[in-house]
Amino acid sequence: MKRLAVGLAVLLASFPAQAQDNEALRSLYQELVETDTSITTGSCTALADKVEVRLRAAGYGDADITRFAVPDHPKEGGLVVVLPGTSKTLKPILLLGHIDVVAAKREDWTRDPYKLVEEKGYFWGRGTADMKALDAIWIDTMLRLKLGKAKLKRTLKLALTCGEETSWAFNGAKWLAENKPDLIAAEFALNEGGGGRTDGKGKLLTANLHVGEKTAVNYRIEATNPGGHSSAPVKDNAIYELSDALVKVREFEFPLMMTDTTKAYFARAGAARGDDMGKAMIALAANPGDKAAEAIVNTDKAFHSMLRTTCVATLIDGGHANNALPQRAGANINCRIFPGVSAEAVRDELVRVIADPRMTVTLPELRGPLARPVPLDPKIVKPIEKLLAKHRPGVPLVPMMSTGATDGVFLEAIGIPSYGPPGTYSDPDGNGTHGLNERLAVDALYSGRAFLFELVTVLGNQD
Known part of the structure; x- marks a missing residue:
């Protein structure tokens, strides 16, 4: 006081x-x-x-x-x-x-x-x-x-x-x-x-x-393994399995989606630019199926995210000793989910993309309401x-x-x-x-x- x-x-x-x-x-x-x-x-x-x-x-x-x-x-x-x-x-x-x-x-x-x-x-x-x-x-x-x-x-x-x-x-x-x-x-x-x-x-x-806005949801993907001594390595390695899964997540592109708000955004913001990006934004607002326009708009990371659900690895952990094969390796996948899409649907899509029964994909908890x-x-x-x-x-x-x-x-x-x-x-x-x-x-x-x-x-x- x-x-x-x-x-x-x-x-x-x-x-x-x-x-x-x-x-x-x-x-x-x-x-x-x-x-x-x-x-x-x-x-x-x-x-x-x-x-x-x-x-x-x-x-x-x-x-x-x-x-x-x-x-x-x-x-x-x-x-x-x-x-x-x-x-x-x-x-x-x-x-x-x-x-x-x-x-x-x-x-x-x-x-x-x-x-x-x-x-x-x-x-x-x-x-x-x-x-x-x-x-x-x-x-x-x-x-x-x-x-x-x-x-x-x-x-x-x-x-x-x-x-x-x-x-x-x-x-x-x-x-x-x-x-x-x-x-x-x-x-x-x-x-x-x-x-x-x-x-x-x-x-x-x-x-x-x-x-x-989108909904922010975190998922955990995890590989487990019996482990063993590092002097006798095997290919069945939790860290390698996690790495393979992360590459698949990196390469996967969720499909384009639009709402009335985002259509209005790309049409109006595109008209204000007057460059090739602006023309592509206008074209995409008029026809969301225009792949050529989408390819141009996707080169801007903010616009790319506005068009779809996105998921990205943000944290990793794994292993338990310098001289032991890892028994566990996991990563946090932070997703920004497009309105109207459920958290469970995105989890199911991640399971499909990773396509590895050795990996688990869980939804620890929701940050808040959709x-x-x-x-x-x-x-x-x-x-x-x-x-x-x-x-x-x-x-x-x-x-x-x-x-x-x-x-x-x-x-x-x-x-x-x-x-x-x-x-x-x-x-x-x-x-x-x-x-x-x-x-x-x-x-x-x-x-x-x-x-x-x-x-x-x-x-x-x-x-």
């Missing part, structure tokens, strides 16, 4: 002067990025402590802030903050953000992953893109509205949660949906997954509205289109299905549709998300702040 009190005193003196400029956002963003919230070496709870200091400095009190955690995951806590609206009949809006990040090793990165570095027009660091930029914008929005004594018609809620990036962690969004549904109840949520895409040279080609279809609600789409014309003239709004997984599935399971609005944006290479040297364009943060703050106020005053 003493640490909180000291922080409050400092921030109370500085907030009013900072609230109207980008320096306040940059300071907040830096604090978020430089607080390690990975499952291995970090703490979401520590970051939630720092955010709470800022919220209280802006005027939020005990009645507005709810902290949550569970005893067996003390470092994976989060918070919910509520800004009451003036209407007693309009349903609230929920802003959702996960504050945990994928682990990063300093020895692998060019720069310290847990130091915010501004260089070459980008912010560099773990979480700069996924998703601490949007977290910072959501927190900044709540602070600015409170400091400005703004009164939106709708109540505005912000939930900052942990566990989105790690299937075995405590997932705050899931916990809230199952244990505190009234606390986060809302007509809809604004979440990650949207944004925009550049041509790789700084020109924004499309602004994306995330509507729906993703549900989300409607393209005009009450959300039209304000976004209007604001986009103001902030990014000529850039089309493109509805898209996310190939990743978000915590929106837990909200949709309790009747809260989740949308990923445009605002920030990324380059075609994915900006190092989940990989090395993650980055976000400096302009993406600041222009995203302006767009999303206005969007929240417009939606918050909408009947």
Whole structure:
């Protein structure tokens, strides 16, 4: 409590002067990025402590802030903050953000992953893109509205949660949906997954509205063997069998599938490009059976994933001694399943592809509920289109299905549709998300702040 009190005193003196400029956002963003919230070496709870200091400095009190955690995951806590609206009949809006990040090793990165570095027009660091930029914008929005004594018609809620990036962690969004549904109840949520895409040279080609997503499912494939002494090797080796199976998984291509959302995406995004890729995207939207167009579109890894279920090996383990034949070898296969396809159907397909009775393919557990279809609600789409014309003239709004997984599935399971609005944006290479040297364009943060703050106020005053 003493640490909180000291922080409050400092921030109370500085907030009013900072609230109207980008320096306040940059300071907040830096604090978020430089607080390690990975499952291995970090703490979401520590970051939630720092955010709470800022919220209280802006005027939020005990009645507005709810902290949550569970005893067996003390470092994976989060918070919910509520800004009451003036209407007693309009349903609230929920802003959702996960504050945990994928682990990063300093020895692998060019720069310290847990130091915010501004260089070459980008912010560099773990979480700069996924998703601490949007977290910072959501927190900044709540602070600015409170400091400005703004009164939106709708109540505005912000939930900052942990566990989105790690299937075995405590997932705050899931916990809230199952244990505190009234606390986060809302007509809809604004979440990650949207944004925009550049041509790789700084020109924004499309602004994306995330509507729906794939389901993330992990499978374990495993080979077992009696083993033996390594001085007398045999070809019947669990590691070799696993290797053979992994090659088959690598070479297998799930069939192309499309929804109305993905057809609209390829048609509109293709029209915005004007190159060979754009022509192929348009052709594929018009005729999903066009193999020549599919071959071109497949050369882009993001587009390839948007067209089908994908499965990839992400972890391996095996053996028990340097001088013994392996008795067991296994791998985790992470699949992103196209909407409408069951987890069991994908498991059966993996069994068929591997075609080796010595291998087992199991489904340890589902991360959460299957993703549900989300409607393209005009009450959300039209304000976004209007604001986009103001902030990014000529850039089309493109509805898209996310190939990743978000915590929106837990909200949709309790009747809260989740949308990923445009605002920030990324380059075609994915900006190092989940990989090395993650980055976000400096302009993406600041222009995203302006767009999303206005969007929240417009939606918050909408009947």
